[in-house]
Amino acid sequence: MELSALVPFLAAAIVAGTPILFAAVGEVMAERSGILNLGVEGMMLVGAVMGFMITIVTGNHWTGIIAAMAGGGLMALIHAFITVTLKGNQVVSGLALTIFGTGVSGFLGKSYQGMPTADPFTPCVVPLLSDIPVLGPILFKQDVLVYISIILALGFWFLLYRTSWGLTIRSAGENPAAADAVGISVSRVRYLCTIIGGIMAGLGGAYLSLAYVPSWQENLTAGRGWIAVALVIFALWNPLRAIAGAYLFGGVEALAFRLQTAGIQISSFFLSMLPYLLTILVLVLVTVRLRQEAGAPLALGVPYDREER
Amino acid sequence: MYKVRMVRREHNSMWVEVIVPIMSIILAVAFGWLFLSWSGHDAAATYMRMLNGAIGSKYNLSETVVKAIPLMLAGLAVSLAFRMKLWNIGGEGQLYMGAFAASGIALACGDMSAWLLLPLMLLAGFAAGAIWGGIPGVLRAYWQVNETITTLMLNYVAIFWVSYLVFGPWKDPASMGFPLSARFSLNAYLPVLGTTRVHLGLIIAIIIAVLFYIILNYTRWGYEIRVSGESQEAARYAGINVTRNIILVMLISGGIAGVTGMIEVSGITHRLQQGISPGYGYTGIIVAWLARLNPFAIILVAFLFGALLVGGFGIQTMGISYSIVLILQGAVLFFLLAGEFFRKYRIVLTKGD
Numbered sequence: 001m002e003l004s005a006l007v008p009f010l011a012a013a014i015v016a017g018t019p020i021l022f023a024a025v026g027e028v029m030a031e032r033s034g035i036l037n038l039g040v041e042g043m044m045l046v047g048a049v050m051g052f053m054i055t056i057v058t059g060n061h062w063t064g065i066i067a068a069m070a071g072g073g074l075m076a077l078i079h080a081f082i083t084v085t086l087k088g089n090q091v092v093s094g095l096a097l098t099i100f101g102t103g104v105s106g107f108l109g110k111s112y113q114g115m116p117t118a119d120p121f122t123p124c125v126v127p128l129l130s131d132i133p134v135l136g137p138i139l140f141k142q143d144v145l146v147y148i149s150i151i152l153a154l155g156f157w158f159l160l161y162r163t164s165w166g167l168t169i170r171s172a173g174e175n176p177a178a179a180d181a182v183g184i185s186v187s188r189v190r191y192l193c194t195i196i197g198g199i200m201a202g203l204g205g206a207y208l209s210l211a212y213v214p215s216w217q218e219n220l221t222a223g224r225g226w227i228a229v230a231l232v233i234f235a236l237w238n239p240l241r242a243i244a245g246a247y248l249f250g251g252v253e254a255l256a257f258r259l260q261t262a263g264i265q266i267s268s269f270f271l272s273m274l275p276y277l278l279t280i281l282v283l284v285l286v287t288v289r290l291r292q293e294a295g296a297p298l299a300l301g302v303p304y305d306r307e308e309r
Numbered sequence: 310m311y312k313v314r315m316v317r318r319e320h321n322s323m324w325v326e327v328i329v330p331i332m333s334i335i336l337a338v339a340f341g342w343l344f345l346s347w348s349g350h351d352a353a354a355t356y357m358r359m360l361n362g363a364i365g366s367k368y369n370l371s372e373t374v375v376k377a378i379p380l381m382l383a384g385l386a387v388s389l390a391f392r393m394k395l396w397n398i399g400g401e402g403q404l405y406m407g408a409f410a411a412s413g414i415a416l417a418c419g420d421m422s423a424w425l426l427l428p429l430m431l432l433a434g435f436a437a438g439a440i441w442g443g444i445p446g447v448l449r450a451y452w453q454v455n456e457t458i459t460t461l462m463l464n465y466v467a468i469f470w471v472s473y474l475v476f477g478p479w480k481d482p483a484s485m486g487f488p489l490s491a492r493f494s495l496n497a498y499l500p501v502l503g504t505t506r507v508h509l510g511l512i513i514a515i516i517i518a519v520l521f522y523i524i525l526n527y528t529r530w531g532y533e534i535r536v537s538g539e540s541q542e543a544a545r546y547a548g549i550n551v552t553r554n555i556i557l558v559m560l561i562s563g564g565i566a567g568v569t570g571m572i573e574v575s576g577i578t579h580r581l582q583q584g585i586s587p588g589y590g591y592t593g594i595i596v597a598w599l600a601r602l603n604p605f606a607i608i609l610v611a612f613l614f615g616a617l618l619v620g621g622f623g624i625q626t627m628g629i630s631y632s633i634v635l636i637l638q639g640a641v642l643f644f645l646l647a648g649e650f651f652r653k654y655r656i657v658l659t660k661g662d
Contacts, residue, residue: 038457042639078643087653088646091396091457092598096646099591100639106632107348218632223465230458269473276462287454305317 009254010138015212017250018149019044019204019221023228024235024242025153026200030076032160032237033193034173034186036301037079038094040201041225042101047072047202048209049105052216053112061119061210065145065203068210072202073195075101080194084187087303098225106218113217121145121211143211145203150243152200157239169193173297176304186304201225223276230279234286237297245282252278315654325652330599333644334613340640341633355624355633362623363616371505375577377615378507379404379569379586381514383593384600384607385521386565390442391602392525393538393558399445399460400566401590402467403438407567408574409471410437412490412581415574416479419494426496430571431513438567439560441467446559450552456559464590472583479581490581499576508576514611517565518604525604534558566590587618595638599645614638 023040030037037043050071055064079097082088121143130140160166171179172189180186204224209216227249235241256271338356345352364370383400390397410433418426441463448454472488481491499508525531537544537551544551573585596614600606621634 082643082646086647086650088649092642093646095398095591095594096639096642099595099635100643103632103635103637103639107344107630107636110630110632223461226458226461230462233455233458267473267477269469269476273466273469276465279462280459283458284448284452284454288452 007134007137009258010251011141012254012257013247013251014138014142014146015250016253017246017248018146019207019212020224020228020231020249021149021153021242021246022204022207023201023225024231024246025149025156025239026072026197026204027228027232028235028237028239028242029156029160029169029193029200030197031232031300032173032297033169033190034176034297034299034302034304035080035083035190035194035197036090036094037076037097037194037197038091038229039075039079039097039101039225040197040228041221041223042098042105043072043075043198043201044101044205044208044221044225044228045105045219046075046101047205048220049109049112049205049216050202051206052117052209053108055210056112056115056118059118061117061121064119064210065206068202068206069199070202072198072200072205074198076195076198076201077191079198080191083303084190084194087305090301090303102219105220109216109218114215117210117214117216119210120214145207145211149203149207153239153243160239170297172304173299176299180304180306190304201228204228227275227279230283233296234279234282236286236290249275249278311658311660314657314659316657318653318655326601329648329652330601330610330645333599333641333648336644337637337640340644341637344636345629345633350627350629355627355629358624358627359617359620361620363620368505369619371502371507373612373615373619374511375506375508375615376618377612378510378514378576379573379589380592380596380611380614380618381608382510382517382569382572383566383589384596384611385514385517385604386438386562386569387590387594388597388600388602388604388607389521389534389565390558390562391538391597392534393555395446395449395555395558395562396457397442397445397460397559397562398457398594399442399463399563399590400569400593401586401588402460402464403441403563403566404570404573404586404590405464405467405471406441407434407438407564407570408581408585409467409474409570410434410567411571412479412493412574415493415497416491416581419496421496423496423498427499427575430497430575431568434567434571435564436567438570439564442563442566443556443560446556446563449559450555471581471585475582481580488583492580493575497575498579499572501576506577508572510572510576513568513572515608517568518608521604530554566593569593592618592638595642599641 023044027040047068051064051068054067055061075097079093082093083090123141123143126140130136168184169189172186176186208220231242231245234245252274256274259271342352345355362369363373387397387400411430414430414433445456445459448459449456475488475490479490481489499510501508533549533554537549537554541551574581578585592614596607596610600610617634621631625631
């Protein structure tokens with residue numbers, strides 16, 4: 001590919017990777033605290049539809065963003081209640097959340113099907129920086145949510161690895177009994193991180209319905225929530241690596257789209273398979289190379305029961 | 310001041326085992342009621358329409374059975390994997406691969422006698438599903454690759470593969486542009502009951518349920534699966550070949566999901582087409598879980614969910630989204646999980662300060 005074609009391609013890769021990045025960073029936070037939430041797909045869908053509907057009602061995309069965060073957060077609250085307070089099975093609860101969210105979003109969004117977004121996010125050109133050759137058009141002519149997603153990923157990395165709060169969160173995921181012994185409320189940490197995960201998934205969904213697509217249709221996420229879950233493993237539970245991973249997946253998606261429009265004779269169905277096959281490949285490579293689920297929080301998926309200490 | 314404490318139950322009482330699933334369904338229905346009312350619909354009328362659509366007439370009842378059959382098979386398929394705590398959520402993709410392979414046989418050998426053709430299609434469906442479930446099984450058994458993600462990702466691959474076929478090489482020239490394969494020859498049709506659409510798949514599902522019951526309760530292999538499900542460490546210590554069992558269970562689990570695809574194309578659609586499953590693979594997970602993985606309970610619960618699906622189609626004419634069915638399914642699971650808590654714990658109030 002020539003440079004002139006490469007620049008818009010890389011810019012598109014970032015756009016395609018952004019919804020996954022939001023959701024994956026959120027899931028990193030939840031899993032770091034010990035809660036596996038397989039409901040990302042459902043939370044994203046609810047975020048997408050809430051953001052879309054409220055933006056139509058108010059005509060302002062920022063109110064839509066707030067609604068999407070609230071929608072995702074509320075969904076996550078269900079998961080937190082079942083898995084933390086009631087110590088329920090995290091895998092089943094997550095699956096239920098995805099089914100439930102698919103239903104809720106389809107129900108709420110039925111009359112909005114196919115409508116264009118009232119106030120879509122449009123690229124904002126960063127002065128000066130966008131004039132840098134090559135890098136400028138790739139990085140600095142994006143919509144504002146792209147910058148927010150990167151800032152949030154960096155912020156959560158800093159929080160996790162450079163602050164005492166981060167240590168608290170990680171200890172809840174690694175050794176909740178020890179965390180409890182030094183006076184950390186494992187339940188509170190897990191609730192908080194699960195809800196952060198939901199808010200981020202809601203943002204990722206809203207990015208789809210308000211910036212990327214920008215429209216609403218049933219099942220808008222098309223498996224991106226699940227790719228985000230896989231990306232967490234790829235990123236070894238580190239928000240910084242999630243950035244690279246999200247853009248890699250975005251790149252595959254953008255490539256599939258470009259090959260199609262370039263009229264290259266591969267069936268579009270095979271190209272559509274690529275992100276899913278890549279997820280499997282990456283998962284296998286990461287797991288095989290690191291032997292078992294190295295890097296996973298030790299207490300991931302295990303309910304904490306104080307009585308059993 | 311009373312202190313609230315949660316105390317783990319020493320042993321489970323039998324009635325909780327039955328009452329929790331029933332209560333979770335009742336509460337989910339109540340939740341759906343609130344949701345419908347809140348969104349400005351007439352909940353009572355909606356539920357009546359659903360009930361009527363599902364069991365209101367002989368024909369409606371037979372349609373409920375038609376939808377229950379794939380749910381029985383899909384539920385049985387994943388239940389075996391769940392016994393070993395293998396999270397096979399790839400039933401949907403395994404179903405599509407089974408449908409693909411069975412259709413391939415039906416389209417290629419249409420003039421073969423039904424006595425030969427149908428078993429061949431069944432075998433092909435099983436084999437294709439088994440491969441689709443076996444890949445994540447091998448990855449999990451040898452390299453601990455998370456099977457939740459791999460089985461799920463393979464769902465998308467399988468669905469795109471079937472789409473490719475019906476839009477491309479297998480497209481029927483006579484379909485006037487619709488993405489459908491050619492219609493199978495009559496030899497590839499599963500026998501049906503009278504004038505209904507209820508087909509032989511019902512018997513296949515019941516046979517598999519009986520087989521599962523016997524295997525799990527009366528054979529050494531069933532014992533191995535149950536022990537491995539409790540603790541893989543303990544199973545290895547007891548000399549059980551866990552690696553082999555993971556692969557075997559995933560092969561069979563995927564294979565039965567593949568059979569589900571076979572009976573759908575052979576019994577219902579009579580051709581390969583897009584959307585042969587409205588998520589049977591996923592609903593099967595709920596069915597299996599609600600039935601506490603008991604094979605006979607799966608048959609019953611599948612009937613219930615078949616009614617929910619058929620009833621859900623009915624309310625669309627009232628302008629209510631089919632999505633309400635998914636909301637109810639999700640809610641049933643949530644209440645079931647919440648109920649699980651009361652199965653494991655007692656709430657104790659103690660006087661203290």
